[in-house]
Amino acid sequence: MQRQLHLFVYVSFLFIGIASAQTIKVGIVDYPPHINFIENIEEDKAYRYVDRVLKGIYAEVEFIRYSREDGIAEIEKGRIDLLLPLTLVNNNLRHLTKPLFRMVPGLCFKKENFIPILSASHRLKNLTIGVLPGTPILPIVKAAGADLHMLKKTDSLRRGIEMLLTDEYKAFYHPNPMEVYHDKNPLSKTLACSKFLGYPSGVYIAVKEDMDAKAYQSIDRAFSRALEISSYEQYFWESN
């Protein structure tokens, strides 16, 4: 752990030499446990990792909190430079080459309906499953004959979970169920989630469309190098 931290600090030192005098505006969206709006986000691992890499390039890094929808609207209008963490679902946002980290989709259940191993896909047949709008569904779920219900856009996560709790859905499809099923979430007392192992997808840092090529390259290279030396996932687990 010490070694990795030294490496990381050293990377920051290397980048300080080429830091620009400019400020970069970074939109962040709630993404527990990586970014958790309930707590002090300056302590969150994704915040710290991104802050360190960007401070090697920019004199000032300004973080602005958004809901996912507002953040996407802001970056599409070019009012912020970066937006993270983001699964690039149903949008064509420009993004950095490498994902910041990867996540595995899964299902959340009321505990009494829990299916622990989702590769037993025959158990999904006719199961009523709520789905967040814009979430790509794994072919294994469709092939299993699950009864999929796409939620409406507004406040979809909260409504989806409510419908799960009232038994209108037997399961809730989540792009990263571990955001729901963790010790800090009181819902974990009622719900349990399992993952579709073997089907990871990337979580990216989106970039505003009109960012000039030089700035994009500089940020993209900095993140590629940092991820190569000490991946965010390693950083997340080692600093826990």
Added chain:
Amino acid sequence: MKKTLALLLFLFFNSCFAQVSNPELFIRDISKIFTASMYHIFKNQTLINQKGGDKDSLFGEKFIEDIKRTYKQQHHHIFPEKNSRLQALLLKTMVEVMEENRTLINDDALEFKGLIPAIFAFQVSEKLSRKGVGIKIKFTNMVGSVRNPLNLPDAWETNAMNGFKESKLKPLFDDTSLMNGLPSYRYFLPMKLDKLCLSCHGKPSDNPLNKGRASSEYTHIDMTGFVMENWTLASFAGGLSITIYKKDLLELEELCKGNYISSFTCHFFSLE
């Protein structure tokens, strides 16, 4: 300050890229560590699934110590003291996987958590791959005997398993094969079925869910949700397939020459 950090980097580089002189022995060691961890998960199903109780031994250093003990019991020699980079990474990844499952393991409302050896193996292998470590570990078997389609055998594994019918389950090492187009070391360790395996893969009478039921009321579905295979202790159980990219056992200099890592990383690690 910079000099101290550069010195630390140099030491780190030396420890990271220590040469592996005998890849066959090395990959065999990896398989032994892995089977010890699987057996440990197997042995601890009661602890994993029980309500409450002290589950500390499933996490962190205690977990590693227990794996080392299991290793010693299984293989009758002590755990390799001088860990290579990959061995250390493997152990660390196992601890991380258990940590990621902490909420599940401590969830007293669930009777069966599903953290069985095959799932643990899958999670460890997936995590290693997400870290960019060129080591792939999977449980596989002949087509028709694999529960998870993601564990279906490739051509090399099918050939290896066909060969075992004549070779009486002797492990196979191959240093001439490719994986995803990259030169790789491959190893296949055929697994023997243990009595415990039959509670899921055996006959309905082996299924703990059928305990106390009349045979006419037996379920053919095991506790993981799959149809039981009706295997016996004599059945072929497939095996553990391990692939390591050759580049991941190379010295830094060779990695740089072969363009396996970026010129930046080469430069970074060679700073004095």
